[in-house]
Amino acid sequence: MARELVDRIAQDGRLTTQAQRLPGAQMRRRVARCRAVNAAALREIVEESGWPTAELVGEEASTAALMILLHADDLALKLACRDLITDAVERGQCPPIHAAYATDHCAVELGRPQPYGTRYTPLGRPYPVADPDGVDARRVAVGLRTMAAEQQALAEIQLRRLSRASA
Template structure:
């Protein structure tokens, strides 16, 4: 079957997401909580991808091509207000990885993102956030040696190397830590409860 139209649709969702992110970066509004406009776009994109998945299954490389498959993953990765959808996609992505139709790295990032949102330790150390010292650091994980072994096994650099890259990128984008770390953390926890990540 030809999924060209679907591939183009998925890519347009990603492009809208990245365009809005760039606008927020330029306005210096990326660090202060979850921007309402961004949240709406993420939820809307998740709904569209969910409908596409119901129609064609997970958008694997063999169905929609590498670019659109990666774009679908990015939309899923950003759909943090939709716990059930993200978990459904993780399960589908696990199957796709088992069939060599999707990237192990994509699965690692999605698995870690879900773990962080649920308040659990990461397996791969892929998710970063501002710490109380005003530095971007990896969210909690189980064991640094094990994490770096897992990262190496799927072709990722070490947590230490990734930390330098993430911090450099934040500097280039003029990102700054939240003004009130504790307030931001409290607001994030309230949001996680409201959307259903934690009780």
């Protein structure tokens, strides 16, 4: 199970990189198909074994499962897994940062403010954040950078991409 999760997210990454280099409808369909198949496989794993915690499959595979979940276009799966992840965090079987990402993804898809500010628009702005004055404390508590530090890091990544593209 662990190897399958890691292999699946690696394939997603390869296809996503290809789609960024060669944008077009065919590549978008390939990425979407990969993510749909990955989500179906994750659903099966979750139904049979529960959330693939670090304790069950190791940290790398548990993080791969989270990435598959975040890339899935299946809100029902995201909501169910968010609750499983939250329970696993409470039992010490999953890192709190996983619950933060799952929670924010669900909130944004439901049109609600996100508690941790992990989701950004395609223009690089955070989606609305619940209690903006308390967001940095919530982020730091689960192992995330402050919003300012995150936005600075994202700006630096964008600058590197632009400089590579113009080179």
